[in-house]
Amino acid sequence: MSKSNFTRRGLLKTGAVTGAGLALPTIFTSGAAAFTNEPTGDTVTFGFNVPQTGPYADEGLDELRAQELAIEHLNGMGDGGMLNTFSSKVLDGTGVLGKKAAFVTGDTQTKSDAARASAKSMIEKDGVVMINGGSSSGVAVAVQGLCQEAGIIFMAGLTHSNDTTGKDRKANGFRHFFNAYMSGAALAPVLKNAYGTDRRAYHLTADYTWGWTQQESIQSATEALGWETVNNVMTPVGAGDFSSYITPVLNSGADVLILNHYGGDMINSLTQAVQFGLRDAEANGKNFEIVVPLYSELMAAGAGENIKGVYGSMNWNWQLQDEGTQAFVKSFGEKYGRPPSNSAHTCYVQTLLYADAVTRAGSFAPCAVAEALEGFEFDGLGNGPTLYRAEDHQCFKDVLVMKGAENPTTEYDTLEIVEQTPVDQVMYEPNHPMFGGDEASLGSCNDGA
Amino acid sequence: MDAIILQILNGLDKGSAYALIALGLTLIFGTLGVVNFAHGALFMIGAFVAVTLQRILSLSYEQIDPEKTDFLGNPLKVQVPYVDSWFGADVGAWLIDWSVPIAIVMAIPVMLLVGFIMERGLIKHFYKRPHADQILVTFGLAIVLQELVKYFFGANPIQTGAPDAFAGSMDFGSLLGFPPNSIMYPYWRLVYFLFAAIVIGGVFAFLQFTTFGMVVRAGMADRETVGLLGINIDKRFTLMFGLAAAVAGVAGVMYTPILAPNYHMGMDFLVLSFVVVVVGGMGSLPGAVAAGFLLGILQSFASMNEIKSLIPGIDQVIIYLVAIIILLTRPRGLMGRAGVMEE
Numbered sequence: 001m002s003k004s005n006f007t008r009r010g011l012l013k014t015g016a017v018t019g020a021g022l023a024l025p026t027i028f029t030s031g032a033a034a035f036t037n038e039p040t041g042d043t044v045t046f047g048f049n050v051p052q053t054g055p056y057a058d059e060g061l062d063e064l065r066a067q068e069l070a071i072e073h074l075n076g077m078g079d080g081g082m083l084n085t086f087s088s089k090v091l092d093g094t095g096v097l098g099k100k101a102a103f104v105t106g107d108t109q110t111k112s113d114a115a116r117a118s119a120k121s122m123i124e125k126d127g128v129v130m131i132n133g134g135s136s137s138g139v140a141v142a143v144q145g146l147c148q149e150a151g152i153i154f155m156a157g158l159t160h161s162n163d164t165t166g167k168d169r170k171a172n173g174f175r176h177f178f179n180a181y182m183s184g185a186a187l188a189p190v191l192k193n194a195y196g197t198d199r200r201a202y203h204l205t206a207d208y209t210w211g212w213t214q215q216e217s218i219q220s221a222t223e224a225l226g227w228e229t230v231n232n233v234m235t236p237v238g239a240g241d242f243s244s245y246i247t248p249v250l251n252s253g254a255d256v257l258i259l260n261h262y263g264g265d266m267i268n269s270l271t272q273a274v275q276f277g278l279r280d281a282e283a284n285g286k287n288f289e290i291v292v293p294l295y296s297e298l299m300a301a302g303a304g305e306n307i308k309g310v311y312g313s314m315n316w317n318w319q320l321q322d323e324g325t326q327a328f329v330k331s332f333g334e335k336y337g338r339p340p341s342n343s344a345h346t347c348y349v350q351t352l353l354y355a356d357a358v359t360r361a362g363s364f365a366p367c368a369v370a371e372a373l374e375g376f377e378f379d380g381l382g383n384g385p386t387l388y389r390a391e392d393h394q395c396f397k398d399v400l401v402m403k404g405a406e407n408p409t410t411e412y413d414t415l416e417i418v419e420q421t422p423v424d425q426v427m428y429e430p431n432h433p434m435f436g437g438d439e440a441s442l443g444s445c446n447d448g449a
Numbered sequence: 450m451d452a453i454i455l456q457i458l459n460g461l462d463k464g465s466a467y468a469l470i471a472l473g474l475t476l477i478f479g480t481l482g483v484v485n486f487a488h489g490a491l492f493m494i495g496a497f498v499a500v501t502l503q504r505i506l507s508l509s510y511e512q513i514d515p516e517k518t519d520f521l522g523n524p525l526k527v528q529v530p531y532v533d534s535w536f537g538a539d540v541g542a543w544l545i546d547w548s549v550p551i552a553i554v555m556a557i558p559v560m561l562l563v564g565f566i567m568e569r570g571l572i573k574h575f576y577k578r579p580h581a582d583q584i585l586v587t588f589g590l591a592i593v594l595q596e597l598v599k600y601f602f603g604a605n606p607i608q609t610g611a612p613d614a615f616a617g618s619m620d621f622g623s624l625l626g627f628p629p630n631s632i633m634y635p636y637w638r639l640v641y642f643l644f645a646a647i648v649i650g651g652v653f654a655f656l657q658f659t660t661f662g663m664v665v666r667a668g669m670a671d672r673e674t675v676g677l678l679g680i681n682i683d684k685r686f687t688l689m690f691g692l693a694a695a696v697a698g699v700a701g702v703m704y705t706p707i708l709a710p711n712y713h714m715g716m717d718f719l720v721l722s723f724v725v726v727v728v729g730g731m732g733s734l735p736g737a738v739a740a741g742f743l744l745g746i747l748q749s750f751a752s753m754n755e756i757k758s759l760i761p762g763i764d765q766v767i768i769y770l771v772a773i774i775i776l777l778t779r780p781r782g783l784m785g786r787a788g789v790m791e792e
Contacts (some may be wrong), residue, residue, distance in 0.1 A: 053599075233754060238717070244456060244749045251451060268708060276633055276634075277617065280617070282630070302607070334521070409525065
């Protein structure tokens with residue numbers, strides 16, 4: 001009779017040692033990756049992090065539509081959209097560096113913590129090589145920081161705060177969208193022509209990073225015209241009823257109300273200002289005026305008739321007549337039955353710019369991609385000649401000054417283009433005090449892994 | 450002085466909404482003993498009844514306008530409302546313009562039904578459960594309702610305007626001898642305040658002067674004894690739940706021109722309305738109404754620049770500060786009765 005030497009404990013020990021031995025080469029392999037989430041198969045995955053729930057969900061949905069379209073165009077499906085008009089010709093509809101482009105989505109909920117969690121999950125579980133999208137500066141700054149730590153490229157979506165490429169700029173983060181300083185610089189001459197140089201402005205400002213920087217930028221630009229700032233009142237985000245903030249305006253000696261609000265807050269504050277008769281009122285012997293420095297098509301449609309004649313600014317608008325815009329509007333319009341919003345445009349363009357940079361760099365490595373994007377000059381993507389400035393990773397291009405249309409024919413043409421402000425007029429130095437001054441730095445690029 | 454009058458006026462319409470919601474909350478708590486965290490959702494549903502009616506009235510068919518083109522250069526499809534072709538353009542436009550007041554007629558039966566389904570379908574199973582359970586289940590219900598609304602109507606606020614006749618604002622100042630344009634107040638906010646006063650008066654009259662109301666009040670005071678007299682008090686209380694839902698619903702309908710409805714508006718009002726109920730005194734209907742107006746006006750005053758420059762952020766905390774002070778000095782609230790939530 002033979003006696004077996006196998007015991008349960010012994011078996012477990014042997015199993016554990018063998019398991020560790022087998023796992024060892026895998027550990028070495030993953031350690032050998034040159035950068036975070038280096039794509040090894042025949043696909044490469046992008047992470048689209050947009051608000052799918054919460055107050056900016058409609059905007060997030062439009063961003064997703066555009067990003068999906070960009071993926072189709074990169075993979076050679078559809079009519080190619082802006083790939084046909086883009087000045088760089090390295091993208092040929094065969095994917096990115098020979099790999100088929102795929103995507104996963106995350107929900108930012110317009111909350112910094114939720115946005116970081118969804119970005120983290122896409123990086124760790126889905127192996128994305130870049131994160132693109134979003135609709136809030138608070139979220140953009142938070143996710144940009146996370147991508148910097150993780151060694152992933154962050155292509156920002158709709159974020160307008162000076163801080164994103166100012167004091168919070170990061171080597172792994174890039175912004176195509178314009179910013180609050182540019183809004184002020186573009187709007188000021190138009191406001192001067194329309195309302196003169198002797199005006200007194202009253203600001204209502206959303207109490208967070210975007211509101212603060214926008215207010216500072218607009219105040220500085222209008223004071224340079226000779227306008228006086230009577231007051232700046234911070235309002236809580238999502239206040240709903242702004243009546244108690246609006247009623248003191250008429251008797252404050254101001255004759256212009258500047259609403260540094262966005263989304264639902266802007267719809268409510270503008271509507272209520274009109275209800276309280278501000279647009280029909282006179283002050284200091286002049287017609288009382290309202291200005292909304294940052295517009296979006298979805299907000300404009302929400303505010304309805306109240307935006308008629310109100311000035312604001314935008315990064316891009318589907319009514320532009322250049323070749324790139326027309327190609328994108330046709331592509332997007334035929335697929336979704338509606339013209340794209342400016343947040344959709346920026347996300348689409350950012351996806352193409354990333355893919356283009358990867359192709360020119362010949363690598364998905366974040367530092368190589370960043371180098372390809374830095375100082376990159378391009379055209380054909382809807383904004384005219386554009387520069388991705390190396391010092392702060394901010395795009396410089398023309399800015400649109402808009403006005404609420406007097407006689408819109410559909411819900412999509414509630415805004416009209418007043419002026420395409422040339423890029424030179426909205427340029428600033430990388431160490432401008434509103435952008436963190438001399439202390440602001442990109443830091444060093446992080447490949448992760 | 451004009452600034453003070455303006456803030457009182459501002460407080461009145463905000464206070465009207467708080468009072469109407471708090472009235473319903475108190476009715477439900479006083480009759481059924483349920484702490485209903487879904488009550489704000491009823492206000493929100495009411496607002497979306499107005500949105501729905503506006504959409505129904507605006508239902509249109511497409512007509513090609515060969516002279517205009519859409520954004521892709523195709524002939525423009527113009528939307529013509531069915532009501533225009535059925536009743537003529539003038540009547541059609543009038544119906545769409547007056548959709549908010551007309552929505553009240555639709556909101557009352559809809560809200561009674563929603564209230565009935567909510568009470569019979571879910572809340573009645575929690576009568577004997579602790580208040581914590583009731584809060585959890587009604588809070589969950591509120592989230593489900595708001596997600597449903599978001600699914601169908603989207604996340605952005607939806608403009609639902611007042612009839613053109615009430616679109617402007619009234620120069621209140623010149624009535625009181627102030628210079629022109631010093632106190633401007635939108636007509637619709639005035640309408641809202643009057644409407645709230647009528648609804649509140651109506652609910653009180655109903656409880657005070659009808660036999661049904663008398664029985665309900667008796668039931669609120671001593672449910673067991675009323676039951677022993679052979680009266681089916683539960684049935685009446687269910688009807689009161691429906692009534693409270695209808696009050697919240699019509700309050701929501703009429704509020705739409707003041708605040709563009711969105712899916713989370715109910716939650717925004719709910720928390721403040723609960724504070725109103727607590728300050729007014731749990732179970733006290735006059736207390737809820739008085740506290741609603743009081744806190745609405747206080748909140749408006751706290752938003753004045755002069756006050757905010759003295760105490761920054763006071764506009765955000767004033768209501769809770771007042772609640773703490775009142776609860777410390779009068780633990781049962783302004784008009785609370787002994788024995789409510791104290792057993």
